[in-house]
Amino acid sequence: MLAAWAISHWPLQAKACGPDDPSYHFFNLFVPEWLLPEEYSPAFYTANPYFNNIWGEHDYSNDNLAEWQAFFKNEVNQDALLRVLKGQYTETYGDMPRDGLIKNHLFRESKLPPAQVEAAKRYLLLALDIEKLADPYRDIWAYEPDTLDAEQAGALISRIEAALQAEKFPFLKERYAFQLVKSLRYANQPGKAVEAYQAYFGKGDSKSIIRYWALDHVAGIELQQGKAGQAYHHFLTIFRQCRSRRHSAYYSFNITSEADWQATYALCQSPEEKALMHFLRGSKEQALGLHDMEQAFGLLGNHEWLRTLMAREINKLESANFDYYSDKPVEQLFSNLEANGTLLLNQEQAGYAGQLLRFANTLYYNHRSDPFWALAKAYLEFLTGQFNTANLTLNQSGELKPPFDKVKREIALAILIFKKESFTAEEENRIADEIIAIFGDDEAQFFTERNNEEFILDLLAYRARQRGNLLLAGFFARETIWLLKENPAHPSVDALLEFIRRPRHSSLELLALKHFMGNSQKWQAFNMNLAAELKAFEFQALEIKATLLMRDPGKLAEALALFESLPPEYDFAIEGNPFNMSINDCIHPENCNLNTSTAYTRNSFVRKLAEVKAIAEQTNSATDYYLLGNAYYNMSYFGPSWRLMNFYRSGSQYNGFFDCSPALAFFQKAIQYAPDRESAARACFMAAKAEQNLFFKLMHEKNSYADDYWWGKYEIYAWGSQQDEYIKFQQDISNSGYRRYFEKLKQEYRDTKFYQRAIRECRYFEYYTTRM
């Protein structure tokens, strides 16, 4: 018993079965979890490459625990029992040795009779020893398991036999018998194992799960002995009668010849048994289930097994055609529709879907009260491009209870979008309401437990693209405002503003916009406060617009006007003074030495920047041009004030505003109007920094590997260890013509104090002057 537990996993019941991988590999509209009960959920189809074996999890292992708890009258420590039976790590006992647990913890404070406690301890401790023989610990990289030799196995079996004879508790006696069968099998004594089974389980009519666990071993022996029919029939029985051995029985029921199939069929006592054979074969991986569905229907009529098989077959077609990871899954579907009139990729699939539809029709007309078949019929009609017929089927199905109604409505929604290139305002309102209701996405997160909502949204995105409405297409494709903030562009921001400012929106447009803007209000609350919500969206868009305008020094006044039109909460304090320079770049204000007595907010700084620019232009003031250069350098990707012109800064790739052209232009003016050589040298050095960043921008635009020309690639302390690469890096900058200002500094300002400081503090410049 204990040993058998050790090879199973602790149950998560049905939750652990079936397609538990959250990253679906295909868009799944015909959701088996919505349409079918849980019992056979391990047979639901999944295309996950690692979980594509159904019954991949050991199921219902709680059943054994329940039997033990009943035997112990719930008088033992539950957590300890879990660890003892399963061998798994538990919260209370961690990986404490199980023999110690049995002796010292399991029965602590229990009110069980001492004789029962002692008997249970004897059994559990012996079961631990049996693990060495029957379930030896297996290091996956050990060629051979660490198990008992024949002599040790013989001694162990003698102990089990003796304990079995002496045991008084029937519950434990059965378990000893099971251990005996199992141990004899693993000790290569199959004949004795079968005899032991017959002696202890063969005559009685025990329905305890342990009898079926023992039968599982006997069936395995029969298979090895060539008694295939008998063996498979036993596996069939175990599958039916013993949920906690379904996993094992399912995989053991692996018939590979007509003779074995017939031999097993002949042993079946009832149509149900025969139908189960068809269910098992039809649900096997790589099988097409239709033929077995037809046979099972002939034997049993409508049944959960049939519905499970049909769901599998439909999901297979989804898997082959609704690829979740394809670049253009929806485009492919429309292209299939145009090419062959169905949503399916090829004639073979269309043909098979047609056969499934005929079968679904039969079930539908014979079982009109079963909503499953109405939905299966409608969905297969949908897949085969018969949209009107599918709609008719859905309409005729009447009002369905949840969750069937969700499948019905999502199919209807998909058909509507497939049929129409554009929608009326009323249709758009209805689509929005349906999306929220069907998928329970009240906050328009556009990401739910399942991916069928994403499918509908992708269809809508396709239609919007078709109509040339790329903004709305982006909304449906789950783009968010953060994408725009990361790399804003005037046309996109203007289009967004125009969209927000429209006098009327359909519900669908609002839903899409709400998601794009990251609004997490409930849909109803959002609509009740619509005017204010739209105004807030407009402010967000205007902030992006103003930030974008700032990147052009000629549009500072426009930017300032927009910033000042925003509510006060949009303004924020700036750390440090963006007018200050530093020899070495420092990005994160908290790490930079930005001590300053000046305190700006964004608005006050932009105002100041506009003033300085006006003065510089009126007076040709080198100082003011230099300050402007510093500000534009510091507000770029390469400076600590990047938040003034960017919403986000990537630490691994250039993004946002990384163009140092404005800064360089200001530094050039600062050099031109410099009142003295020290000022000119300082401006020249900063011009060199801006120029180097323009080289990185050029390389980025040429799609060079980011790593090759990454601004932060060579830390001062590191370049010596990568000297060859470093030399090439420096030469590439120079050869591309982006060292003009280092050269100018070297040639024209060698005698300045600033030159000496630059040599001391800037290794790039030091390298340039000494080695290039």
Place this chain on the structure above:
Amino acid sequence: MRLWGLALLLLALAGCRQQQSESQVGFYFWKSNFKLNEAEQRALDTLGVARLFVKFLDVDVGADGRAFPKASVRFEGEAVGRYEAVPCVFITNRTFQSPSVSPAGLAESVWDYLQQINKRYGLRPAEYQFDCDWTPATRGPYFDFLRHIRRLSGGAVLSATIRLHQYRYPQQTGLPPVDKGALMYYNMGDISDKAETNSILNNEKGLPYLQAASYPLPLDVALPLFSWALLYRLGELQSIINIAQEAVLEQEPNLEKIGPGLYEVKQNFYFEAFYLNAGDRLRFESPAPEELERAADALHKIQNRSGNLIFYHLDEQALQNFPPDFLHRLARRLGD
């Protein structure tokens, strides 16, 4: 009929003396249960085969991303002791895609596993071969793995399988850090393509890859002897069924021949342990003798051949598909 064919082959082989100019013939043994039947053993002896390239294990990754061994070899009988066994390890490409797999750790695990097998059966291999269809993304970790194996191997010869595109474009695909390669002149078509004619050996596709006259490593050459039927269901490849002769398909009443090597399933039935469905299609593929000869002539021109010819793979029924003395003739064509 089959026994008669094999007898003829063996008689013919027995009549031949190995020529100095012949390539040394070896065989891959790719099944997990190493057992030679009498006919296979006689064929090996007659061909003068000294070396068998035996797949010791596959390495793959599980759902947890960790590498694990599977399909490990089990030796039955004493036959292996009569040959020089070259342990082969097939490693799936996705193993090296897993971020949880460290090349150094995997090398240690694989090497230790190989030594456990060697110890269990008293083997002392002088060469080890690694088989991985590496890609640009996995080249780094795979080659790292081989370098670590080199450190552990204590002077044993290391070889690696080389696919045709890797032979043709060593600059782009990289050169594995081993002592020699085994050029796999087979599996050159797209088996998933239902319009493919012969994915095992198709000289129209394969020969252009041999334009390069040499490769930076000494090369053994591997040629196919195997056959299979590819099973297509709903227009997509479903399974590979190992069958040696097309006659098996021709004689099956549940199959209808619809073209050269092409069959359609008329009704559901069990076939070679597979449950086939009505509408399934089967395509039989095998290397034609004349195509093998063409291939041998082209491979002969490779300058840095090691002189070894390896057939994939040892199977009594596959041997019967070829005329008597045919394998000798191939070896002679490849010899100098």
